[in-house]
Amino acid sequence: MDYKELTYLGLSEKEAKVYLASLELGSSTVQKISQKAKVNRATTYVVIEALINKGMMSQYTEGKKQYFVAESPEKLSLLFREQAMEIQRKHEYLDKILPQLRGLNSDKKDGPVVRYFEGKEGMRAIAEEIFVNDNKGKIRMIYSYDLLVDMFGEDEIKEMRKKRQSKQIKAEIITNDEQNRLETDASVYRVSTDKNKITSDVAIFGDRVRIISQKGKQSGLVIENKEIANTLKTLFDLAVKGLQKKEG
Structure with a gap:
């Protein structure tokens, strides 16, 4: 699968590459994910942390090694639905406070x-x-x-x-x-x-x-x-x- 397909979901190029690499490898170390994604190791750590924060990857420790796992595509569908609902809630709240914000708009003059x-x-x-x-x-x-x-x-x-x-x-x-x-x-x-x-x-x-x-x-x-x-x-x-x- 072309990583560019995932960029349409709002992922950066490196996030898409790392997620797909992790999905293909299964439970794996950062070194293997880095090699598979063709992203340098230091950057891969940063990208994995961002994906974990987005709920797209998880991590666990076994012995002295740290492993990372991509969440299933099915869980991604649920994740994006939740994000869409959160955006809708924010949009509704913005609609609620918009009149107050307009009242504070100092740029609004008598003219158009x-x-x-x-x-x-x-x-x-x-x-x-x-x-x-x-x-x-x-x-x-x-x-x-x-x-x-x-x-x-x-x-x-x-x-x-x-x-x-x-x-x-x-x-x-x-x-x-x-x-x-x-x-x-x-x-x-x-x-x-x-x-x-x-x-x-x-x-x-x-x-x-x-x-x-x-x-x-x-x-x-x-x-x-x-x-x-x-x-x-x-x-x-x-x-x-x-x-x-x-x-x-």
Whole structure:
């Protein structure tokens, strides 16, 4: 097995090499693990200690020798589930104290607060903005569903939709959806790409506006300002009224 497969689980290159070497050798000394992993002995000691702290290896002494054992892959699955649950608990606690932290934000002036994001992880973070604690109302969204699928994939989109529904956040969407693939509980207004091409993802919620470029470089921003958000809500609602009249 290629050690790089384990780096996707958050292990460093040396941690992955040492764990796999130990798994193949079974109960073994640090010298043999070091040779098998092709990592120098001193570094192997440090890496093993890190893996023990992560619950991925254990140690015991027999006679005067110290032996190290890799935990079974099955136990790793349980370990990562526990870590995921711990992350979820921390995320929920952060949601709880976020309003207090915002109140302490000395950088927040009377003018708009603008935050910029880049890359795939940045796009995930910016997409999560709709779940902020003070978003108790409706979210208004404009995007190309076809481009949204290209960016996140349908499975991830469904997970975000489920999370929105669990928080009882209603939504209205104006979208390009040429293949009619969007399945949602939200009110949807489909517009043709021929006359109304959409290449950005815009969401208006609470006192925030989220804008993500759906073409080219993955980048986006969040504008936090009540007046800007309210003005864009008004423009969105006017657009929806126009689309409703057209449909009627």
